[in-house]
Amino acid sequence: MKREESLHQFLTEPIYCILGEALCLGRGNIETARQVIDAGVKVIQYREKHKSWREKYAEASQIAAMCHKAGVTFIMNDSVDLAIACGADGIHVGQDDAPYSFVRRLAGPDVLIGVSTNTIDEIKGAIADGADYVGFGPMYPTQSKKDANDVVSDEAIRYALTQNDMPLTCIGGVGPENMAHLYKEGFRSFAMISSIISQPDIGAAVRHMRDILSKAAQEG
Template sequence: MPIDPSRYRLCLVTDRALGRGRPLVEIVMEAVAGGVTMVQLREKSATTRAFLEEARALKAALAGRGVPLIVNDRTDVALAVGADGVHVGQTDMPVEAVRAIVGPDVAIGLSITDAGQIARADAGAADYLGIGPLHPQKTKPDASAPLELGGFAKLRRMTGKPVLAIGGVKAEDVPMLVEEGATGVAVVSAIMAAEDPEVAARAFVDAWKSETR
């Protein structure tokens, strides 16, 4: 597998609109100092050039820290900066097509919102799955209905792949998610919108530690 599964523990998904006007790299590095183990760069409105420049800056900042950089949607940007992975959704390029472009050493994640999606070949070809949204959330206006814990648990039991819970996830959700077999959590608002991203990230790390002692 291209990425050590332990790196899936706490994935920060970026959203510059939540960053209080602060530089994205600054927020990300504070979160990494707090224990973030993987970063997914998500830019829904940036131009290709701006996206590329941001990805290059993050790749450089994360160098030597053992924190993989995942690029959301844009396989071309991921290749251009030597990212560790690409994360795609149900309406993006199919996983097998992404694999043909990036090769075997780049991780591919896939968003899953229901049982029908998790049963398809696309999910079988991915390296890891992001299952959600767990709770109602505002970072994606077109988000599916929340699964809540019961829905997440049902989908998690349908796959043996690494699974990240996403969508309004809070530190207090971690104990229940660990119990239901989550490999990790993907967090947006709880860290990106925090006054202190390092402290916010550490709250998730502490929650994981309390469950794995």
Template sequence: MIKRGLAEFLKPGLYGITAEAHARGRDNIRVVQDMLAAGIKIIQYREKEKSAREKYLQCLRIRELTRQAGAVFIVNDHVDLALLVDADGVHIGQDDLPPDQVRKLVGQERLIGLSTHSPAQARAARGAGVDYIGVGPLFATRTKKDVCDPVGLSYLDYVVKNIDLPFVAIGGIKEHNIGQVTARGARCVALVTEIVAAPDIPAKVAALRQAMAINNDLTTI
């Protein structure tokens, strides 16, 4: 397997994350199909409530779909699941296994993303061997039960000016505020409920791309 997809984090674009509980009765497979049809090239599978077998079966199908679409597939938290389905990478949090230990498991050919919530965590990530970091939550969000308080746009400003790792902005980002995020230097933006809960996902993705580009010299993917 060739490590691929890192360049995607360097280009303006959307990073789609699953959340079946918010998807208007649609399962993760349908939502991912809609996101891929809309041109999203980075998909993260994040599912807290399902059984291990259900997650495995959904990830197998999503791996197939993302491969067909030429999209990057990231699994949240579960290193074993990422390996079993041959995902392109895994995204971990501050309370998960240390990045250097995750690297021993996934090897050099898979991406490792790490959530960060402060300048200290961002600085530590530079020496942790991760491929990219999550920066947020920028705004209040209720998508995750264990989410920390919003860190605000000042943290995004810090990362843009001081951290040379690729990053994805995340947390409470919606159509009405995504322009603020990209105007401050975020090139890749992750959204959860704003996309998965949309009645028409392709239409929402198109609206988000337009909002990203307003007053920002971006050609979004």
């Protein structure tokens, strides 16, 4: 999938799912990815911190193939080499990972690149670098990411929502209990881990969240 196509999916699909086996209720990443795809989610990120390179490559290659067959954007977290090796459509990097310019040089022009941000300066930096989108958060306290930053400030939220030319997904404690509020504030993309992959019925969880967003859109 070309970068423009992946970006279009990012802009039109409100639900962004992040995989992590420790939170998959024993299903494993591949089976979880299959259920997420079957639920109609169009943006999936693979995020594994504690497996070997070869273990991650074996899994990510299978998930990438599943995503490509289904027309789903597949994003690799952190690892440029893994992203290239498994044919990922995108790469997501944090503030402590390889800088955007280096990732772009290695990955080439057709790969979507997202950057994690927590502050106004980090958003400005991502925009200046030319990132395709930013992940912004954590919005709320979260247990899904042990090394998460402090919750974003109200000032940073106000700034983020003024950056109309920078696609943004909010992350961190996001779920059905607060999505309507976030939507009404102006957010349109919601990156989630446990609110999707830790649910017994992934399809039902995704349908419920789509219903919440649809109702929030109708209410204005």
